[in-house]
Amino acid sequence: MAELADLQEQHVPQIQILQQIPLPGPLNIKSGDISENYKNFKQQWQNYVTASGIDSQNEETKKAILLTAVGQDVFQRYINMPILEKEKATVDELLDAIERNLTPTVNKRYIRAMFNMAKQEQHETYDEYFNKLRGLIKNAQYGPLENDLMLDKIICSIKDQNLRERLWLDENITLNKAIDICRSKEVTEKQLRGIESLPFEVNKINKHKKHHDSNTQKRLCKFCGYNYHYKIVQCKARKEVCRKCKKKGHYARVCMSKIKNQSDDKMTQSKTRHVKEVTTIRKNERSQSNEQSKEYVLHTLEAGSSTGILIDLIIYNNNNNSCKIRCQLDTGATSNIIWKKDLLEIFPDPVMRSTKTTLKTLDGARIMPTSTVQLTLKYKNRKYKLIFYVVETEHCPLLSALG
Structure with a gap:
């Protein structure tokens, strides 16, 4: 009786381990790759044997556990498998025999x-x-x-x-x-x-917030008509002479003085522009140069004044060749103009667009440009693309200070 009690005590822990560790899932032979399914099942079975410690059991017990683990579908096929008794003497041999009868020969x-x-x-x-x-x-x-x-x-x-x-x-x-x-x-x-995908915001810091409210951003400078300046030295109009009242310190666009024939100076349409009139023009002889660069020096005189402000610029043609051109800088004009003959000498085949814009001089005369053209100019190592009005009247190139 004592020996029986000792044997029961030895088997109780083993039975508890078997109950705690589940059997590997049944071998799937109805879907997927049977060879792969068998390999996965075999690996799970080996893990189960190691974890449960059933190696200490006799072969008949281990084979019974294996035939239970493979599932009902495999067991039904196993009954009819041509497996000899010597081929299933151990649980490992039985597992190999099941593999040979279930998995096809690999090509x-x-x-x-x-x-x-x-x-x-x-x-x-x-x-x-x-x-x-x-x-x-x-x-x-x-x-x-x-x-x-x-x-x-x-x-x-x-x-x-x-x-x-x-x-x-x-x-x-x-x-x-x-x-x-x-x-x-x-x-x-x-x-x-x-x-x-994360939402985020960037808040702008206003360094003048303590001194100016939010309405400050909407104010305009009363001297130049552009965005408000916090310091008068920042206004470009402080040293300019008004074209209407001839007083210094503001542009004509914001001038409040009353002048004669005021109705003649108002634009009747949104497309009417004010420009200075150029009355005389003289073209110097061209200096000899290579094919990549031709120099045109144009001297201009403004009516009723001296030579005015002249500026030398580099202009590029369609073939990206460059030449020097001298323009008169007009601080009161709002448009750029170029004589059609000068344009065609620089650009044999320029891309011009038609326009219905009317240009008006200070004395009320109207100029009807034939078209507009976009030109690339270079000044102090910087390039600018500007729109010029093309005119038939002989004029030197006129450059607006407003761009």
Whole structure:
């Protein structure tokens, strides 16, 4: 009786372990790849044997547990399997016999063809694609060439073109390094998408907030008519002479003085512009130069005044060749004008656009430009693209100070 009690005490812990560790899931033979399903089941069975400690049990007990674990579908096939008694003497031999009767013979050429034709789909992550390749190459029986062929396949078949080029140019690339680079790229892209989707605001700091309220931004300068200046020295009109009242310190656009024939100076339409009239023009002889650069020096005189403000600019033609042109700077004009003859000498085939704009001089005369043209000018190492009105009347190039 004492020996029986000792035997029962030894088996109680073993029974409790078996009850705590569940059996591996049944072997699926109705869907998916039976070979892969069997490999997964075999690995789970080996884990169960190690964890539960059933190796100490006799072979008949272990075989009974195995036939229970494989599930009803496999057990029904097992009954009719042509397995000899010597082929199922142990649980491991029984497991191998079940594999031979369930899994078809592997055609390595077919598996290799599947591996060589595989490519990463747009919806596949890198880990999913790499696992698929590992499953294929494991059955392809490449032996020691597996890692090299796996690396070549990854470089040639991943969906990211830029990443393929990066891996291709790395002469010291290895399989593990290539896999790490792909994973890092995928994680980085996911993080960037997450950052871009986050809403954020940038608050502008107003350094004048303590001294000016929000309405200050809407105020205009009473001397020049543009945005309000916090300091009078910032106003460009403080040293200019008004074209209406001839007083210094403001532009004509904001002049409050009353002058005769005021109705003649008002624009009747939104497209009427005020420009200075140029009454005389003299063109110097051109200096000889190479084909890439031709120099045109134009001297102009303003009616009722001296030579005025002249400025030399570099102008570029359609072929990106440059020449020097002298323009008169008009601080009161709001438009740029150029004589059509001068334009055609610089640009044999300029792109001109028609216009209905009317230009008016200070004495009330009207000039009807034929078209407009966009010119590229260079001054002090900076290039500017300006719109010029093209006129038939002989004028020197007139440049508005307002751009």
